[in-house]
Amino acid sequence: MAAPAVVVERAYKYYGKQDKPSFKPVLQHLDMTVEKGIIYGLLGPSGCGKTTLLSCIVGRRKLDSGEVWVLGGRPGEKGSGVPGPRVGYMPQDIALVAEFSVRDAVYYFGRIYGMKPKKLQEQFEFLTRLLELPKGGRLIKSLSGGQQRRVSLAAALVHEPELLILDEPTVGLDPVLRERIWEFLAELARGGTTVIITTHYIDETKQAHKIGLLRDGQLLDEDSPEEILRRYNCNTLEDAFLKMAMRQTEMKHRRRPTLTASPDVIPESSIVNDSRYQSREEFNVVTSSTDVLTKKEKPQHIPSSSKGRYKAVFIKSIQQFSRHPGGLIFSVLFPIIQVVAFFLAVGHDPRDLHVAVVNYEAATSPLGLDVCKNGSLTTVIQREDETCEQYMLSCWFLEEMEKRKLYPTTYNSTEEAKQAVATRKLYGAIRFPANFSLALGIRAAEGFVGDSILNDSTISVWLDMTDHQISHFIKMQLHKAYEQFARRTMAACGKNEDLVQIPVRFEEPIYGSMNTEVVAYMAPGVMVTIIFFLAAIITSTLMISDRLEGVWERSAVAGVRPKEMLHVHITLQSLVILVQTFEMMIVAFMGYKLPFNGSLWTCGALLFLQGLGGMCYGFLLSVLCSSFTVSFFIATGSFYPMILLCGILWPLEGMPEALRLFSLALPFTLPSISLRDMMEKGSSITSPSVYTGFLITLAWIVGTLALCFLRLRYNYELKAHG
Numbered sequence: 001m002a003a004p005a006v007v008v009e010r011a012y013k014y015y016g017k018q019d020k021p022s023f024k025p026v027l028q029h030l031d032m033t034v035e036k037g038i039i040y041g042l043l044g045p046s047g048c049g050k051t052t053l054l055s056c057i058v059g060r061r062k063l064d065s066g067e068v069w070v071l072g073g074r075p076g077e078k079g080s081g082v083p084g085p086r087v088g089y090m091p092q093d094i095a096l097v098a099e100f101s102v103r104d105a106v107y108y109f110g111r112i113y114g115m116k117p118k119k120l121q122e123q124f125e126f127l128t129r130l131l132e133l134p135k136g137g138r139l140i141k142s143l144s145g146g147q148q149r150r151v152s153l154a155a156a157l158v159h160e161p162e163l164l165i166l167d168e169p170t171v172g173l174d175p176v177l178r179e180r181i182w183e184f185l186a187e188l189a190r191g192g193t194t195v196i197i198t199t200h201y202i203d204e205t206k207q208a209h210k211i212g213l214l215r216d217g218q219l220l221d222e223d224s225p226e227e228i229l230r231r232y233n234c235n236t237l238e239d240a241f242l243k244m245a246m247r248q249t250e251m252k253h254r255r256r257p258t259l260t261a262s263p264d265v266i267p268e269s270s271i272v273n274d275s276r277y278q279s280r281e282e283f284n285v286v287t288s289s290t291d292v293l294t295k296k297e298k299p300q301h302i303p304s305s306s307k308g309r310y311k312a313v314f315i316k317s318i319q320q321f322s323r324h325p326g327g328l329i330f331s332v333l334f335p336i337i338q339v340v341a342f343f344l345a346v347g348h349d350p351r352d353l354h355v356a357v358v359n360y361e362a363a364t365s366p367l368g369l370d371v372c373k374n375g376s377l378t379t380v381i382q383r384e385d386e387t388c389e390q391y392m393l394s395c396w397f398l399e400e401m402e403k404r405k406l407y408p409t410t411y412n413s414t415e416e417a418k419q420a421v422a423t424r425k426l427y428g429a430i431r432f433p434a435n436f437s438l439a440l441g442i443r444a445a446e447g448f449v450g451d452s453i454l455n456d457s458t459i460s461v462w463l464d465m466t467d468h469q470i471s472h473f474i475k476m477q478l479h480k481a482y483e484q485f486a487r488r489t490m491a492a493c494g495k496n497e498d499l500v501q502i503p504v505r506f507e508e509p510i511y512g513s514m515n516t517e518v519v520a521y522m523a524p525g526v527m528v529t530i531i532f533f534l535a536a537i538i539t540s541t542l543m544i545s546d547r548l549e550g551v552w553e554r555s556a557v558a559g560v561r562p563k564e565m566l567h568v569h570i571t572l573q574s575l576v577i578l579v580q581t582f583e584m585m586i587v588a589f590m591g592y593k594l595p596f597n598g599s600l601w602t603c604g605a606l607l608f609l610q611g612l613g614g615m616c617y618g619f620l621l622s623v624l625c626s627s628f629t630v631s632f633f634i635a636t637g638s639f640y641p642m643i644l645l646c647g648i649l650w651p652l653e654g655m656p657e658a659l660r661l662f663s664l665a666l667p668f669t670l671p672s673i674s675l676r677d678m679m680e681k682g683s684s685i686t687s688p689s690v691y692t693g694f695l696i697t698l699a700w701i702v703g704t705l706a707l708c709f710l711r712l713r714y715n716y717e718l719k720a721h722g
């Protein structure tokens with residue numbers, strides 16, 4: 001007699017921890033034998049443990065106790081081919097990439113198993129006919145549930161595996177098609193393929209060679225449908241199942257006194273040795289082969305083609321990426337859009353600022369305010385005794401203001417001007433006293449003057465300080481206007497222009513230029529944050545969607561190793577980051593002529609590493625978060641403080657000491673400083689301000705990867721054993 005294809009013995013499986021309320025026994029003393037070349041129908045109500053049992057058979061979960069042999073080896077054992085090419089698995093969920101076309105989906109699994117292109121094409125055409133698949137170019141996300149299920153079934157059948165495990169493959173399908181699928185499975189079985197199929201349609205399992213009836217984690221019975229009907233003296237399998245279920249319930253009630261006396265949670269060791277669970281006759285639990293252990297096959301060594309798997313995952317990722325709505329825009333165009341938007345929006349002087357002007361000096365002239373527009377107006381006359389006569393100097397001041405894009409709107413009284421500011425029509429109000437020129441002349445010439453001269457020679461300004469940036473800009477422009485106005489006046493009087501300047505002189509800067517723009521200060525931080533943010537979002541989104549769609553799990557059953565998925569993602573993502581780095585540098589240094597005095601290579605390397613840091617952060621988000629929503633919450637919740645604290649919005653020097661130290665450990669703070677120092681100071685990698693940026697970036701990469709690793713290990717333990 002041939003060795004069975006699948007043997008499960010004394011299987012126990014629990015979810016949750018024993019001491020926690022979530023603890024749940026799912027499989028209890030389960031024995032199951034599936035002979036080679038048969039169709040085994042696994043029947044049972046929802047939640048009875050079918051999927052859990054199948055996932056233990058394909059090696060994605062581990063039993064808490066008991067044994068599983070599949071095709072002569074233990075699932076997960078090296079060279080066993082399970083998970084891998086010996087098994088074809090169709091999970092209950094569709095588990096296909098939504099952006100795949102029908103052809104891509106089938107080809108993806110074919111490539112994983114290393115199928116040759118010609119054979120793959122033949123199989124695809126055959127399965128298209130058999131399962132009435134939609135046109136090969138249609139995208140999975142545009143198909144109906146039933147069509148998706150057929151494509152999913154085709155993906156499990158494509159490589160003609162020795163063992164087919166199909167979790168509810170016929171749900172929602174047309175009865176004629178269901179019948180055809182069963183006929184095809186029967187044909188496969190005749191050719192030696194073993195099929196385990198779960199279904200809710202008890203009726204269709206009549207066509208199976210053997211059925212197993214699972215309830216509350218226990219296999220109530222397994223045998224051929226005819227034998228089951230005979231044994232329970234029933235006409236239908238439903239009736240037989242009902243009888244078995246009632247018997248199981250009765251047995252439980254009979255045992256209740258013992259059970260209630262026991263703790264809710266039975267320790268594993270005691271369960272395994274518990275005679276209650278071992279008296280299989282009590283439950284009518286039958287194993288067709290009590291000595292299966294002696295009949296195990298010698299494990300066959302299955303060569304694994306990592307090249308095929310890499311190729312499959314690589315093509316999948318490119319298709320996923322290129323067809324994802326907005327994927328290309330987000331990764332290739334978004335950096336350009338962001339950087340250009342930054343350069344267009346940030347750092348430019350505010351324009352068209354209107355201020356209310358009350359010029360009492362001009363009001364004294366017969367021309368009124370129009371006096372300043374008079375081209376023949378003589379403002380300063382130098383007398384022979386080397387004194388100066390000054391007239392309507394306020395006109396010169398207004399000219400200087402206009403040169404700095406501060407445009408006057410004339411008002412007749414101070415109250416009216418202030419009212420205009422209060423109603424937010426204007427940004428500030430400026431008043432020139434009636435004797436402005438005369439008083440200013442006396443003030444400059446005599447030195448010792450009274451309060452009235454001082455007041456009369458002073459321009460008063462009322463600003464709307466609620467708009468900090470604008471009011472700061474107006475203040476600065478008024479100072480500059482005054483400086484130029486004073487120079488012009490002194491020059492016209494033949495005096496030293498410096499006399500009326502404040503006695504503080506700003507010499508040639510050590511770094512940068514006198515006219516350094518705020519954009520050059522902010523740009524490094526903005527570039528660093530954009531490249532980090534994009535990589536984190538792309539990575540977490542792709543990883544979470546793969547996991548939620550079940551693609552990761554299904555690929556793993558097909559034999560793809562997590563490290564292979566990761567290698568492909570890292571390679572592709574690194575290419576994207578490289579492109580983004582170039583794009584940003586071209587826009588910033590060539591397009592917008594940002595100053596650059598250091599090494600472009602070092603700058604590029606730092607930006608690239610920041611992208612990798614973002615990618616690792618994306619990995620962490622994807623392993624920590626169970627859904628897109630949670631991942632977006634954490635991403636937004638963490639990016640916002642990182643940007644706020646990194647010093648591009650406000651200098652670190654303005655923060656409390658502890659917060660400042662904290663901000664230095666964040667991923668954008670030191671790298672922004674490094675990049676700025678390279679750009680403006682020409683600092684090299686040996687400079688502490690530059691290499692600390694590299695070090696913190698590397699520390700984030702290592703730290704986030706370590707956390708991912710720990711979390712994955714924890715998840716693995718949880719999944720395998722809980």
Ligand SMILES: Nc1ncnc2c1ncn2[C@@H]1O[C@H](COP(=O)(O)OP(=O)(O)OP(=O)(O)O)[C@@H](O)[C@H]1O
Binds near residue numbers: 045052722
């Ligand atoms: N990861 C998990 N953690 C905790 N409980 C789980 C987990 N997966 C499944 N369960 C629970 O274990 C029980 C068996 O689940 P399983 O999916 O194996 O049932 P099933 O027979 O396949 O059901 P269905 O036919 O509805 O898919 C259910 O009560 C389910 O809620």
